[in-house]
Amino acid sequence: MNTLTVQFPWNEWYGFPVAELLVDGRPMADWLEDDNYGIPVWLLKQGLPLWWGVEDDSDEDVRVVTVCSCGEAGCGHSRCRVRVEGNTVIFEDFAGDAARTAPDGLRFVFPRAQYESCCQTMREYHAQCCIGGQDDA
Numbered sequence: 001m002n003t004l005t006v007q008f009p010w011n012e013w014y015g016f017p018v019a020e021l022l023v024d025g026r027p028m029a030d031w032l033e034d035d036n037y038g039i040p041v042w043l044l045k046q047g048l049p050l051w052w053g054v055e056d057d058s059d060e061d062v063r064v065v066t067v068c069s070c071g072e073a074g075c076g077h078s079r080c081r082v083r084v085e086g087n088t089v090i091f092e093d094f095a096g097d098a099a100r101t102a103p104d105g106l107r108f109v110f111p112r113a114q115y116e117s118c119c120q121t122m123r124e125y126h127a128q129c130c131i132g133g134q135d136d137a
Helices: 028-031 114-127
Strands: 004-007 017-021 060-067 077-085 088-096 108-111
Touching: 004 114, 017 028, 017 060, 017 114, 028 060, 028 077, 060 088, 088 114, 108 114
Parallel strands: none
Antiparallel strands: 004 017, 060 077, 077 088, 088 108
8 A cells, every 4th residue: 555645846837836746755757757747726725635627527526646846737737536445545447648658558546534534634635725715715
């Protein structure tokens, strides 16, 4: 089983912190080799952001895991299916920029409590950083 954590480094490109997912201590962007970075703090209102792309592709199980260094997911991002199975959470079916760079069959399995803790930490960080947590979308 893998380990999932989150850190909030400062992104010099647009002057805000980002949520950087770490899998077994290594940044998600390094696993995916997608030239992206962490997720901008303003996208963290619901924790790990839903993919909001084409309406037909809209799926509550598809989440954004890295974003272009410019901070705009529409510019570049990687996403994956996040599937809950009992006490585990599985990241699989990577798409977006990761579709051309990530190893085939890449899959991570985390304890569900760890995933939920990371999502809660992202929501709390968003509330602290973005207009006092008010609805900014």
